[in-house]
Amino acid sequence: MTNQMQYKSDYSSIEASTENNCLYGKLQFIRPLVNYEGQAVAKLEAAFHEAVDDYLQTCQELGHNPKISCKGSFNIRAGHDLHLAADLGSVRNVSTLGYAALKTSSECSFTARKLRFLACFRLA
Incomplete structure (x- = not known):
């Protein structure tokens, strides 16, 4: 079982409560709180669609x-x-910072290490 469901353009979490003996979740990536629950996976999915x-x-x-x-x-x-440094790198490559970040995100992982990030922009 995965910990997410998708319906239309919305995603949800899937959690289990041993205390209440049920499954529950909430819509993710939006500010309003929209939650639901069910006793089984099929009921949880139906409650998610209804929510x-x-x-x-x-x-x-x-x-x-x-x-x-x-x-x-x-x-x-x-x-x-x-x-x-990232702005300078994007200017040197005749690009925008946002485009450069998206372009290089597939070439490197986002880490806290400055050197790895700079290497993605070919500045190190």
């Missing part, structure tokens, strides 16, 4: 846009020196 449908219907009734799980941007706190 997503209810969330989308409630948003429509209230005239709100549903929260998008990933907007396409994320913040990385790198410190001044590393940020400057």
